[in-house]
Each structure stands twice: as C-alpha cells, then as structure tokens.
Amino acid sequence: MAKGWSLGLAALLAPVTLWLGLFFLVPLLFIVAYSFGTSGAYGGITLGFNPGNYLLVFDPLYLEIIVRSFGIAALTTLLCFLLGYPLAYFIVFKGRRWRNALILLVMVPFWTSLLIRAYAWVVILGGNGIANKSLQFLGITDGPVDLIFTPEAVLLGMTYSYLPFMVLPLYAALEKFDVRLKEAGKDLGASRWQTFLRVTFPLSLPGVIAGSILVFIPSSGEFVIPDLLGGSRTVMTGNLIQNQFLQSRDWAFGSALSVILGVLLLVAIMFYIRRVGTDKLEGA
C-alpha cells in the first residue's frame, strides 16, 4: 500500500519536477556558468573560469546600486506591511458576509498587466492628472506640483503593485485564527490591545513572514516601476542587470550580478526567518 502511494506521488510530482528542472534549474545553471565566462565584444560568451566578473561587482558604484535597491525594497515591504495588516485584519474580522468579495477586490488589480497599472499612475500623478487637479480644487496648491518622476512616486508605485502579495498571506494566516482565543484573552482580563499584541499578532506571524518575503524578493529586482514613475533618474540592480545583457553586451558580468543578487536575497531571507523563528513559519 505504502509503495503504491509513493508511486502515485511520484507521478503527481513528475510534471512540476520536469517543469522546474527545465525552466528554472537549467537556466539557473546557465547563468552560473556564464558568470565565470568571458564576454565577447558584441554579445555572446566564451565559457571558462574567469572570476574577474565577480570582482567587478565590488566597484563602489555597483555596490551602492545594490545597497540602494535593497533599501527601497525594504521600505516597500514595510509600507506594504503597515497598509496590508490593518486591511487583512479588517477583512477577516469585520468583513462578515462581504469577506470573499473584499478579498476578491484585493486580487482585482492582477487582472490588468503590471505595466498598464504602473502607467496609469503616470497619468494620475501627471501635471494635468487627477491628483494635481484635486489638490488645486481643494485649495492646497495653486498650480501643478511635481508628483510624478520623484522617489516618492517610485515608492508609491512599488507599494501599490506589491500590496496584494502582503495582504493575501496575511489573510490566509488570520482567517485560520480561532476567535475563541480572543474571547479567552478578554475573559482573562486583557485589554483589546493586549489581546492583539500577545495573542492575535504572534499567531499571524507566519503570514507576516510569508508576505514580507513575497514583497521583498520581487521589489529587490524591480526595474520597470523606477523607470516609468521615477523618470529613469536612478539605477536599480534590475536596471543594471538588464543593461549588461542589452546595452553593454556583457553577459558574463550580467550573470555574475544575477548570481550575487540571488545569493544576497537567500542570505537575507534565511537571516530573517532565523530571527523571527522557523517554528512560526510551520504554522502557516
């Protein structure tokens, strides 16, 4: 019986193993191999062992870009958490029969391409956009102010784009929460805040961890939003990597940067999970 079960499991896992192997693992190995190669002047690569590509990353210019990108990703994650937690909490505990409809609304933006949504912000924040018109209508400003093509616009766009990735895991974590625990806290004399801080929040930590990782990883590699909403005034790690493959035609350096970004993300996430505790993740 046990054998039949594992065979069935193997059959079920085969497609995903094949998929990940072909479209994730193999390309990843290519990138690692390329990162030790030597780039041709017009693209292309000669494989070999050339660790020089990695030394290039230690150029202060590039280090600064990597640090800045992580900083913006961290800020995006924090903003998503501050906005997303109350939202998920509200939907779970106050949503009642609207709960499913509300969580569906969180997902609605996914029906439209990220690019179109980012571009919508260009229109909204533009000189003649709704945001500026409203400010003038309310008498807060006299004329159009610069909202678009600013660092704040980039942060707004990133937070907007990745918010659902924070809300959904939080919703999943809070939804399983046994309301009787809250009642028990109340019965034992805890105030609402105390109940939240000592009962509800700790039990929702797996959702916080999952949400933070889901927001932080894609934000670290983001390059479209900084270009569209920031007017390409800054370079992010994502821009830098893209640039190596297209403009500079330095595939080896581009690959080395990708590997470094991947390793740094992995280390950051492991550190984060250690700090918050793996046991809590298992509850998710």
Next chain:
Amino acid sequence: MKRISRGRFLRTMGAAGVAGSTLSVLACQPNTSAQSGGGGGGGGGPEEKVLNFYNWSDYVAESTVPDFVKQTGIKVTQDFFSSNEDLLAKLQAGGTGYDVIVPSDYMVAIMIKSDVVQKLDMSQIPNSKNVGKEYEGLSYDPKNEYSLPYQWGTTGILYNKKEIGQLPESWDPLWDTEFEGEMSMLNDTRETFGAALYRMGLSVNTTDTGELQRAADELKKQKPLLRGYFDSTEARPLVQNGDLLMGHVFSGDAFLALSENPDLDYVVPKPAATRWTDNMCIPNGAEHPQNAHKFINYILGAKTGAELSNYTYYNTPNAAALPMIDDALKDLPGYVLPGSVFERLQVIADPGEATREYERLFTEVKSS
C-alpha cells in the same frame, strides 16, 4: 537609438498623456499580426509567398503593407521591436525567421561585424538608384553592401517657445539653471553623452577616456536640473502638454508635437548634433530573401517612400520621394535642413570596446 512606438495612436491618446512606453513594451512581445490584404498564397515561383518584416512599431504607413500585398500577392507578417539592442539579441539567439529588419546606423556596423546580416543583391533592387547621394560610403556600411536607408532624422531640442521665447541654436539651454525641473534628456547613452560632447565641441564617437569623463562630469552637473531621462515618445507629450519646457527628442517626435501645438519649436543645436538613419537589412538565414529584396525595392519606390515619411514625420532618404512630401511637413522648422546645418551633423558609430565605458559612465551619472 531607442525610438519606441510612436505616432498614430499617440495622436489619438495624446492629450491624456497615455504615451508610447506601455504600449511599446507590449508591442515588443512577439505579435504576429498577419496582414494579408489581397489574394495571398498563390503558389508558383521558387519561393513561398511570405515575408516576415521586423520593424519599430508604428513605423510604416497604413497603406504600405496592404498595397505591397495587393501588388505582389506576398503575405506580410509584421513583428515589432523597441530597441536596436533587443533586435541584435534576438538575431544572435538565432532562428527568428525574419526577412527584413530595420536597424539604426551604428547597429548595422555591429551586425556586419557579428555576421548576422547578408549582402544585398542590388540588381534585384533597381529603386536603390532613388537613394540620396549622401548615403554613399557612410561609416557604418562603407561600400553600401549590406543596407539601404529607410528613414532618417536628427536629434535636437523640442521646447515651448511661447513660454521661454526663441532659444539659441545651442545645447546650453539644457544646462540652464533657469529651467530647473522643467527639462528632460533622452534615456539613451550615446545621444545623451552626444549632447554633452557636442556642447564641448568634441566628437560623438570619441573613445578617449579623458573626454568621456569630462562629458560624464557635465552630465552630472546637469542631472539635478532634469525631470528625468525619457524615451523620445515619453518626452513628446510632456512638452506638448506643458509639463516640461524642454525635451531632448528625435525629430519625428518633435514634428508630431509641432504639428499639434503651434506654441512649440524644434532646434538642431550648434556646433553639432546627431543625424541618424534607420536601414533595411536582410538577416543571415532569412527564408525568403527574394521577397525581401522585392519589399526593399518597393519601399524605395518614389510614391511609397513619400507615403512613409508623410506618415512617420521623419525624413526620407529617397531623393525621388522628396517632391511628394507634404508641404505642411516641409514647412515645420528643422524638417528641411539647409546645407550648412546638414554639414555639421554627426553620425553615431559603433565605439567597439568603449561601449562598456560609455554604459558604466551613464550608470555613474544616473547614480550621482
């Protein structure tokens, strides 16, 4: 040269500012919109009646392809790319199936060196006689063996004349603190370095480290004054709607804006500016080279050439088409260039190994 999807749909969406970028990014995904107007197929002849045309988006007149289909019975499939670098990367990956591509000047040189394009058989392109004399022996294809010009234009400054008055023929205004936060430069390494180099009286094709560093220093000084680095199609609506006073743009975008907003003006600065050319080439391994030659010959026809430029608002390299260019277009400032202006224009060439130095410095400028 990153001339992203421009023109017609921008004219319809223009005022709202829903500009090209988004749409162009979508357009750069393989988008096989087969346009078979008349009786395609047909058989006979040595080659299948099919042609795969890979072009910048919105860069061919609406009638051009359907008329070709009607005349020849060759079914044309169009795909679109959004930068020369994308185009090169696709060709290097191989197996694209494209028969005619439209790379810019410096990219033609790179493609010849990388052996991804083939020599043209001029005997199959009698209309090549229509091409202007100024296209003989250009640096990127010295013997005129691999490419024939499609469209050309300049890179200059589009600005709001009503707001700031007539600008001098100079690059200095783009460094003027008076216009802080009201200007943009192209998000294009060579063009933006070009502006700094021209302004210092240097060549756009310098590979001298000292000169490049000086140009980068100038651009770092300029950066705090800029609203951003935009593609030409992004900058156009911003200047047109009054969000910016000045934008570094390609001429076609400037003419498009000028034809809609008479308060604007376009200047080709002194002492030098860029003259760029997009060219038709046939990739190595094209499956329908005969059809490709027929298509190139058709594009270089006098009537087709005029229709093309009347649609794109760029200049025609086709001498025979010149008399048929719309008068309204010819009357725009900077469209018809006097010989003295044309003489001072420079053509961007492939800087070879220095490409990476340029890119590194532009990254440095943006990170400053």
